[in-house]
Structures are given as C-alpha cells and as structure tokens.
Amino acid sequence: MNERQTDITVTIELFAIYQETFGREEISYRFPPNTPVKAVLDRMIAERPKLAQWREVTRFGINLEFVDPETIVRDGDEIVLITPVSGG
DSSP states (O other): OOOOOOOEEEEEEOOHHHHHHHTSSEEEEEEOTTOBTHHHHHHHHHHSGGGGGGGGGOEEEETTEEEOTTOBOOTTOEEEEEOOOOOO
C-alpha cells in the first residue's frame, strides 16, 4: 500500500502589486511536498494572469530570508514575493 504524503500549507504575505491584485494582505495555499517556491508565483499567475509581467523581476523570501526560486517550501512557511520598488 502506498502512503501518500500530506500536502503542506504555506502563507503568502502580499505586498505591492500582489496585494493590490488580490485585494488582501495574505493568502494560504496547499501544495504537494517538495514544491519549489517558484510554484507559488506560478499558481498566483494562473489565478491572476496580469501578474505574469512581474514573473522575471520577483524575488522570493521564506521566513524572512531571501531564497533561490528552486528552494523547497515546507509546511507552515511564510512566503513573500518581492518586486522592485521606486519612489522617493
């Protein structure tokens, strides 16, 4: 009998264009184990295609540390997507 690993749940803190697009400050998603953090952005773009223009300039953070897009997310992680900002 195969044991299926339980999906994990991550929380995404939304800022800038992501917050504006989703209309809230955070969302939670479930993913299968061994999912890279870049899949979080892929899912968000699938739900809100206008975010695709930000794909190449978005950096990823997990639990207050910048990470590579291939970093595997773990159950309970807090994720942030950081876009370039400008202003004065």
